[in-house]
Amino acid sequence: MTERFSRRTLLGATLAGLAAPAAWAQAGTGGEPIRLALIESLSGAFANTGEAVARNLSWAIERVNARGGVQTATGARTLALERFDNKGQTEESLAMLRAAIDKGCRVVLQGNSSAVAAVLIDAINKHNEREPERRVVFLNYSAVDPILTNELCSFWHFRFDAHADMRMAALMSVIREDRALKSIYLIAQDYSFGQAVLREARRQLGQQRPDVAIVGDELHPVGRVKDFLPYAVKIKASGAQAVLTGNWGNDLTLLVKAAREVGFDGRFYTFYGNALGAPAAIGEAGVGKVVAVADWLPNVPTPESAAFYKAFRQRFPDPRDDYVHLRMQLMIEALAQAIGRAGGTEAVALARALEHADVSLAGRRGRMRAEDHQFQQPLVVGVMERQGAPGVPFDVEGSGYGFRVVREISAEQAAMPSSCKMVRP
Template sequence: MRTHLKRLFTALCLCAAVGAGAQTAGQPPVPAPVRIALIESLSGAFANTGEAVFRNLVWATERVNARGGVKLVGGPRNLAVERYDSKGQNEEALAALRSAIDDGVTIIAQGNSSAIAAVLIDAINKHNEREPKKRVLFLNYSAVDPILTNEKCSYWHFRFDAHADMRMAALMDVLKDDKALKSIYLIGQDYSFGQAVLREARKQLGTQRPDVQIVGDELHALGRVKDFIPYAAKIKASGAQAVLTGNWGNDLTLLIKAAREVGYEGKFYTFYGNALGVPGVLGEAGVGKVVAVADWFPNEAGAQSEAFYQSFRQRFPKPQDDYVHMRMQLMVEALAQSLDKAGSAEAGALAAQLERSTVTFAGHQGAMRAQDHQFQQPLLVALMGKQGSPGVKFDVEGSGYGFRVIKTISPDRAEQPSSCKMVRP
């Protein structure tokens, strides 16, 4: 009886398949999309950061597809983002890269770890040399260790975020004018990016504010600390008037939460304090005390910027999904532009166009520097405030708190020299 039912089920499936084929007979096949492999933490401690990136990239590709997709030789094609979970681990990321290449993807996107970005660059360089007919390129939206566009620069790698030294210089543009500041505590994640942030902090403090005493300087394990109370207690006991950190994801949220719980009342100079739970955790205690640097903020002045943000909130109305980055939108716009000009998703043809790309979107403009493939764009520094206060029209994640832009740095001022010696194919 079971065998009969199984055969009947198989027959029904075959009939359905034949029927479906008959319905589409004579119609032109739907062109396969140009696929982007997102290799990111989609599970584990930093899954929320990976999901946030996924929303940004999907929204950007939806916009491109709505206007007809990209114009390749043979006809228009849509863009599609495919998910590959790195679990935040180098080996998993390399396995994901191999899977994406085996699946025929030619465009890789990653960013939420400079350590992972570094191993992907090495692996892609080797693959492209070994398999010149199956080359891939790497779009980096957030991995900001300066080495990636300096000593480790690659023709196949394009960074669309400002690197850590650029972000630090922007923060210092504000910190140097805080004349009341006399002591600071440096804390970061113990991997390439976190180390680079603290190294540059020491350097720039020595140049810009030699009068400020560094009363703490430490690194902690990446993504493994569940209780930051001991760190927060040390910060408070040090007497530091401010904390400077490049922490991101839960490592930043938990650090900020612990600082509040121990009663620390100093300022936080951060790279990423404007999202992923930080404003909600701090509440009123963060007003006027949390400084963040980014390529864009929701409260940036201008009708185009406001319309851009409101359209994102319409697409993703849940407060917890409120994480949008202009650079990710510019990255996809630059990709679409370059695909149009290349007429192909082949990595070599695409890279040749991408390294000369200049893109404008929602009132923002950026350009890829061909020397090192470091994107050049404005940087903004903002201060946390209560929604409804001057300069804070929009809050973050429904927290009632947002960020007021206090400094805008032009691309010319944000730009820094590079030691890249680009090897071109």
């Protein structure tokens, strides 16, 4: 799909391409599949996040394979997703990286931990220097610590999500206009990403809303807190009118459940409050109060977006599986495009092709910035409403609540400068 397509043509292509059944996945291709290694939490506290990623990537791969796979110098080949369970641990992630390379995977996919991503970047840098004949590239769909495309930027690493500072700026564009807001509580998971969220929240609040008092500033262990009631009690006792959090997975769901139980009725400004149980956990108390930033939301008001979301729901009809990310689809489209340009998966050629990725799907376009390998794409901010309210045709996870888009941020507006000093082969 290109921008030259008319809206009608683009909508038709979306419907036809996205609805391709999985049974077509191997049609019309030959040769060994190109193995993509998913290194993610597939068991333990964050297994739901890992499985959600696997669904997104599997659907994207099915779509590529349904149209004949990817073109290489030796002919058309399909893509195949190989699952490696890191159990949410950095050491296990390194073991899974070695296993993936030994199995012949030359593309690594990971995202649900910036700490894991940083370890993988370092390990891949060293591996690629030590074993040039088995080099790999790393595609990151969710690890958003800004350092990964700044101080730790790597020729082998590509980030397809907006980093935390970009997401914070999008949220701040809404907070800036909330003139009734006078006090806010900051809480996040105690690791590199959560620390970056709170650091940037303090900086941007100081610049744009110095009148807002920060009445709480707290980090908690990742994935180990089973009872968030003590945290919720402190939030309510602080008198905060709103909470800003980068929490994700069960750490977000349990936090908002606890806040609801203690009667906190303020706003939640979130990075990930739009899925994985959070809307259902908050329930009616979240209407008009839970704000989320994302690269895309199901209620983006275009026919192309609606067709994309309907196709996902057709492929995964169980409402519990409702966690679709357009950026993950764009990532696989970018990979397929780059493999075609590079003629295969030789890592240097593939990385150079990925530096020029320019892909469109469902009416949204994203382009890779070569200087730091940070994907540039539009962002949206949504507020939780009842399904059926104006602007909310779709709910989330069968909860009866969806997110109405209240702010669209263009790729140019979302862009931020980088301090990357990339070493290239």
